[in-house]
Amino acid sequence: MIKEKLEEIREKALSQISESVDLNRLNDVRVEVLGKKGSLTAVLKGMKDVAAEDRPKVGQMVNELRTEIEKAMEEAKTKLESAAREVQLASETIDVTLPAKGSAIGHRHPNQIALEEMERIFIGLGYEVVEGPEVEKDYYNFEALNIPADHPAKDEQDTFYINGEMLLRTQTSGTQVHEMEKGRIPIRMISPGRVYRADEVDATHSPVFHQVEGLVIDENVSFADLKGTLAEFAKELFGEDTKVKFRPHHFPFTEPSAEMDVSCFKCGGKGCRFCKGEGWIEILGCGMVHPHVLEMSHIDPLKYKGFAFGVGLERIALLKYEIDDMRLMYENDIRFLKQF
Numbered sequence: 001m002i003k004e005k006l007e008e009i010r011e012k013a014l015s016q017i018s019e020s021v022d023l024n025r026l027n028d029v030r031v032e033v034l035g036k037k038g039s040l041t042a043v044l045k046g047m048k049d050v051a052a053e054d055r056p057k058v059g060q061m062v063n064e065l066r067t068e069i070e071k072a073m074e075e076a077k078t079k080l081e082s083a084a085r086e087v088q089l090a091s092e093t094i095d096v097t098l099p100a101k102g103s104a105i106g107h108r109h110p111n112q113i114a115l116e117e118m119e120r121i122f123i124g125l126g127y128e129v130v131e132g133p134e135v136e137k138d139y140y141n142f143e144a145l146n147i148p149a150d151h152p153a154k155d156e157q158d159t160f161y162i163n164g165e166m167l168l169r170t171q172t173s174g175t176q177v178h179e180m181e182k183g184r185i186p187i188r189m190i191s192p193g194r195v196y197r198a199d200e201v202d203a204t205h206s207p208v209f210h211q212v213e214g215l216v217i218d219e220n221v222s223f224a225d226l227k228g229t230l231a232e233f234a235k236e237l238f239g240e241d242t243k244v245k246f247r248p249h250h251f252p253f254t255e256p257s258a259e260m261d262v263s264c265f266k267c268g269g270k271g272c273r274f275c276k277g278e279g280w281i282e283i284l285g286c287g288m289v290h291p292h293v294l295e296m297s298h299i300d301p302l303k304y305k306g307f308a309f310g311v312g313l314e315r316i317a318l319l320k321y322e323i324d325d326m327r328l329m330y331e332n333d334i335r336f337l338k339q340f
C-alpha cells in the first residue's frame with residue numbers, strides 16, 4: 001500500500017518538476033509535495049498506522065524519496081536559472097554590425113548669421129569687435145551716457161535691477177564708455193551682445209534680445225563720416241542699390257541724433273506690404289557722441305569727436321530673412337533654423 005502510494009507521489013512530483021516553466025511554479029510544486037500539508041509529509045503523518053516493525057523501512061523509503069525529489073528540484077532550478085540568464089544576456093547583447101542611428105546636427109541661428117555678416121562688414125572697414133558686461137553698473141548703462149537718475153529715458157527702458165547700483169544692461173551703449181575709459185584713441189569698434197528689458201513677449205518684443213553697438217572716436221570725425229560709414233554698411237548688408245535716409249531723433253548720449261532708414265529691399269522704395277507702404281524701413285539709431293559723454297570718460301571734446309550707432313540684431317535678422325514673429329527666434333526649433 002504505502003509503497004504504491006510513494007511511487008504515485010514520486011511519479012507525479014517528478015513530472016510536475018520537469019514541466020515547471022519557471023521558479024514560481026517549481027516552488028508551488030515544492031509546497032504541494034514537501035510542504036507542511038504536502039503529499040509526502042502526509043505519508044509521514046500516517047506513520048502511526050504503520051506496523052511498528054515496518055516503520056524504519058517506511059521511514060527510510062520516505063527519506064529516500066524526499067532526497068530524490070529535492071535533487072530533481074535542485075537540478076530543475078539550476079536549469080531554469082541558466083535559461084533565464086541566457087534570455088537576459090540575449091536581450092543585452094549589442095549587435096555591433098547594426099548601422100548607427102543618425103545624429104541630428106544643429107544649425108547656425110539667424111541672429112548668428114546676421115551678426116557674422118555685420119562683423120565681416122565692419123572688420124573690413126577697420127573696426128575691432130569688443131564685448132562688454134551684461135551685468136552692469138547703473139553708471140555705465142545710464143549715468144555716463146548722459147542719462148541722469150531723473151531722466152525719463154530711464155523709465156522708458158524698463159530695467160531689471162539687481163540692487164541699487166547693479167542692473168542687467170538695457171542697451172549695449174555702456175560698452176562705449178568702457179572703451180573710452182581705456183584711453184586708447186582712435187577707437188573704431190563694434191560691440192554685439194545681449195540686453196535685457198522688462199518687456200512682455202510678443203511678435204516684436206522679448207525681455208532678452210541683442211544689440212550691436214558701434215563707436216568711432218578720432219580727430220576730425222564728422223557727421224559726414226557717420227553717414228558715409230552707415231550708408232556703406234547698409235549697401236553691404238541689404239544690397240548695392242540700398243539707399244539710406246537720416247531722420248532727426250533724440251538720444252541723450254548723442255548730439256545731433258538720428259534714426260537711419262534703408263530703402264525697402266523688397267520693393268526698392270515704391271512701397272509694399274513688407275515696408276507697410278512706406279518704401280523705407282528703420283534699422284538703427286545713431287549720432288555724434290555728446291561732448292558731455294566724452295568729458296565724463298576723460299576725452300577732450302575740443303580735440304576729439306566721435307559718432308556712435310546702435311542696431312537691434314533681431315530686427316536686422318527678421319528683416320533680412322523675412323521672419324514675421326520674433327518668438328520663433330527663441331524656440332530653437334531645428335526645422336525653423338534649418339531654413340537660413
Ligand code: DAH
Nearest residue numbers: 171173285286287308309310
Ligand atoms: N542704445 C539705443 C537704444 O537702445 C540705441 C542707440 C541709439 C545706440 C543711438 C547708439 C546711438 O549708439 O548713437 O535704443
